[in-house]
Structures are given as structure tokens and as C-alpha cells.
Amino acid sequence: MQSNVDRLSPALQLKTAPVLATGQLRQIYQDPLDPRMLVKVLRADAIERRWGGRARWYKRLPRALHYGGFVRELKEYISTRARQPECDAPIARVVGIVDTDLGLGLVSEKVIAPDGGLAPTLASLYERERGFSASIDRELARFLDGLLACNVIVGDMHAWNIVFGSDTRGSERFLLVDGFGEKHLIPITSMSRRFNAHNTRKLYRRMREQVSRIVPLPPMR
Numbered sequence: 001m002q003s004n005v006d007r008l009s010p011a012l013q014l015k016t017a018p019v020l021a022t023g024q025l026r027q028i029y030q031d032p033l034d035p036r037m038l039v040k041v042l043r044a045d046a047i048e049r050r051w052g053g054r055a056r057w058y059k060r061l062p063r064a065l066h067y068g069g070f071v072r073e074l075k076e077y078i079s080t081r082a083r084q085p086e087c088d089a090p091i092a093r094v095v096g097i098v099d100t101d102l103g104l105g106l107v108s109e110k111v112i113a114p115d116g117g118l119a120p121t122l123a124s125l126y127e128r129e130r131g132f133s134a135s136i137d138r139e140l141a142r143f144l145d146g147l148l149a150c151n152v153i154v155g156d157m158h159a160w161n162i163v164f165g166s167d168t169r170g171s172e173r174f175l176l177v178d179g180f181g182e183k184h185l186i187p188i189t190s191m192s193r194r195f196n197a198h199n200t201r202k203l204y205r206r207m208r209e210q211v212s213r214i215v216p217l218p219p220m221r
Helices: 004-008 044-051 065-083 122-128 134-149 193-214
Strands: 019-022 026-030 037-042 094-100 103-109 162-167 170-176
Touching: 037 044, 037 065, 037 094, 044 065, 065 094, 065 103, 122 134, 122 162, 122 193, 134 170, 134 193
Parallel strands: none
Antiparallel strands: 019 026, 026 037, 037 103, 094 103, 162 170
């Protein structure tokens, strides 16, 4: 395994690397310097669509522009560790920022399945189990309890950014891999733990309703 000093060399070359996953805004690559890590970069078409010349004026106001999501997630991970270092928050472990040939990349620890591959999403488990099975419900309840206990601020929660797997912190569990951090212009979720808990429960209920509505279940055999 290469030393972290290698990160001081020119930008990571990702353009020719395989894409592990694609979302509405980001693409995820294997970190070429460390098999335990992933590098998330913003899609060029998403940047142009949301923050480009035809984007609404207020989208260009934040100082970090299209990297605002990176800032939120890095800040929230640091905040949970600073305020409750004993609390093992069920969010992906954010490692830092790196330059790549596709722009800035957010480096986070890979959440893996027992076979060493990427951990499955809640959406794929829901489809495989034909709904919310007893085991999924049990693990989701544990996941929600962890978010509330660690006072994690959740900005976005859906069945595709929750995965079930393990990292270096312990055994398998549901983890939120992105979408955490304060998104409100007035940071009320940061100021009030009670309001944050209310907001997290609301997002959780919405997530469950959404997956039940839009994830197709395979026909009975």
C-alpha cells in the first residue's frame, strides 16, 4: 500500500478508471492509492445543469459553489466526532479532499459487503426481500436510533444513499453514505436538537414511503 505522501503528487487520474456507482450529482471511483477508500466527484453535466450559466442566481451565491455538499458532509462528520466522540454515528467515515483530473474529490471509507464488494443499498435489499422484512425493519430501527443518539444532521435520506455493510469501525449495519449536514439557510437543525430529531424522523418516514412507492418488487414465483 502506498504512503499518503503520494497524495502530494499530481492529481489522481480517474478519467480512465471504472465508475463504481453513479448518482444524480456524483460518480464514485475506487481510490487508486488505497483499496479501502472511495473517491466521489461531481458529474460535469450536473455542475453545468445546477450551477452553470443558466442556473438560478442564488445557486452561485455560496462561496463553495457546487462543492457545497462536500463541505456539508465533511463538516458534519467532524462535528459529530467533536461533540460526541464516544458516539459511533451511522454515517460513512469521511477522510478528506483530494485533487483529481475530474475536479475535487471527496474521499471516504468504503462500506463493504461480506464478499468484499460494495455494500448493497436499502433499495436493492428492499427489492430482494420483497419489502420491509423483519430483519430490514430491525436494522433500520437501529439505524434511526443511531442518527438520533448521535444528533446527526440529515439533509437528504433515501433508499439509495443508505447501504448495509461494514467498515473499519465494526460489524454490518445500515450507514448513510451521503446527504448529511446542515442544508437550511437558517441553521435551525444545528441550533435545536429537538427540531433536528423531529426533522430526522420526518425524513425517515418519507424515505420509507418513497421506497414502498417507487421500488418495484419482483413477481411471486
